[in-house]
Amino acid sequence: MNADPDQTPALCLLQRDGAVATVTLNRPAARNALNLPLLLQLVEALEDATDQGAGVLVLRASGPAFCAGADIRADDGTSIGQPGLRRRLIEQACDLIEAFPASVAAVQGPAVGGGWALAAAAVVTLAAPEATFRFPELRLGFLPPAATVRRMREAVGPALAFRLLAAGERFTADDLARLGLVDVTAAPDLDRRARDLVDQFAAAPADLMHKLRAALSG
Structure with a gap:
């Protein structure tokens, strides 16, 4: 979703540069918490990038926090603990991110619940060294998205995945780097490093990247 002066506020921004799409969560005053308007714009931006033929994706966020997770204070008529629109949109956004041939999430600050799920996709x-990660879902009475559970299990195995998803513990970037889940990058270099990586990915044919990912996951 490109910036539009008639659309206020623009909670999610889409920029295209050749094969590279950059999607920015843009609700910094609320720590990019996922209310329905932001989620709807996020899904639309990811769908637009896909429809426009973007081969690689950068997912980033404005402000000091990456994403505070689902906005449980939002009065939008849904419950994050029950199957509902907000939960389905988080899962849809994760699936859209995962469907890109290659994607990079640049996490500059806290990534909580649905925010960590988006980055993990x-x-x-x-x-950044000051980034933190936490899944509070079980303490709030519901499970993380099924696809996130699968991704974590595949990445670190069932025992470690259980701890990451169930304890509600806050993990640092260094904690997750030791598990191979993140690459710690100095905050001033985060966007540049993300762009360097996607430019390298974009140099490879998209169909071969899809085949390589399928081979790795199979």
Whole structure:
């Protein structure tokens, strides 16, 4: 979703540069918490990038926080603990991110719940040293998205995945780097490093990247 002066506020921004799409969560005053308007714009931006033929994706966020997760204070008529629109949109956004031939999430600050799920859906997660990660879902009475559970299990095995998803513990970027889940990158270099990586990915044919990912996951 490109910036439009008639659309206020623009909670999610889409920029295209050749094969590279950059999607920015843009609700910094609320720590990019996922209310329905932001989620609807996020899904639309990811769908637009896909429809426009973007081969690689950068997912980033404005402000000091990457994403505070689902906005449980929002009065939008849904419950994050029950199957509902907001939960389905988080899962849809994760699936759209995962469907790109290659993707990089640039996490500059806290990534909580659905925010961590969005970052984990990317092929590569870059994290500033001050970034933190936490899944509070079980304490709030519901499970993380099923696709996120699968991705975590595949990445670190069932025992570690259980701890990451169930304890509600706050993990640092260094904690996750030791598990191979993130690449720690100095905050001033985060966007440049993300762009360097996607430019390298974009140099390869998209169909071969799809085949390589299928081979790796199979």
